[in-house]
Amino acid sequence: MTTSAIAASGLRKAYKDKVVLDGIDLDVPAGTVFSLLGPNGAGKTTTVNVLTTLMRADGGTARVAGHDVVTEARAVRAAIGVTGQFAAVDELLTGRENLQLMADLHRVPGDGGKRIVAELLERFDLMESAQQPASTYSGGMRRKLDLAMTLVGNPRIIFLDEPTTGLDPRSRRTMWSIIRDLVAEGVTIFLTTQYLEEADQLADRIAVLDQGRLVAQGTPDELKRQIPGTHVRLRFTTAAELDAAARVLADSKRDDEALVLRLPSDGGTTSLRALLDRLDEYSISAEGFSVHTPDLDDVFLALTGHTTEVVAK
Ligand SMILES: Nc1ncnc2c1ncn2[C@@H]1O[C@H](COP(=O)(O)OP(=O)(O)OP(=O)(O)O)[C@@H](O)[C@H]1O
């Protein structure tokens, strides 16, 4: 039997008459990565706040590290680390001082604290800027420092609220690799994100949150089976060209209004070349050509029948 690091049942939360969480059930086995995927305003931060005892739900129950988040909040807090959506670093302090402050708060005795701080600076590649005030850090450095601060207490369950939003692709990859290392050490990760790719890369299980309800839960593969895969989009200038292309390309789906043809494809050069050759053979030219990998919008369209924009309001 696997033990649950996080288990919630029927969580509800409303702000005045606006329902934000409408009965959330979830279960995260210890040592796994769970990703809550959803657009702006879906209720991700609210869920994190409830599970981390920062906010009280109106209904339902949740246990984290085996403790009830309401009646045993102190025990929950002792077991978890939280890296919020907005970095909690003190701008006026240097990177090293921010970490030392956390070590002091955790009452790590004397040299132990210094050692942990040095290890974390090294691990997060922040040694060089350790003496600079955090106000001079880039967004990516700030996020890394923020996560490093969360790790000072060596928590076994970590909540990361959109850890990579706003980061460039390289910083995002660095963050992913740090998260993977934590998982390898047996840490349980609860991660919120707006990026399907991120959830796909990191998570053992994904739950899709839409207007306070979980509209799907499963492994990344289970989820992806429900949405259109990678495909090529060909855009034409006239309906006649679209017709001609649709005739020679089997498996294609047409969007008459946008004059677009979609074809399933692995996006590899061989299949793309074959596709272009086939168009050439019939002297058909497309005005535009793009390879599209599924994103959050595809997930939402497939699972809810609407795009993320409806939710973002
Ligand atoms: N303190 C509050 N008072 C009133 N409404 C709130 C409050 N906090 C959040 N909300 C509303 O609850 C809904 C969910 O907010 P939440 O912050 O949980 O979303 P999110 O999924 O984290 O979004 P984002 O991706 O933008 O961080 C939003 O519609 C938001 O406006």
Ligand SMILES: [Mg+2]
């Ligand atoms: Mg949020």
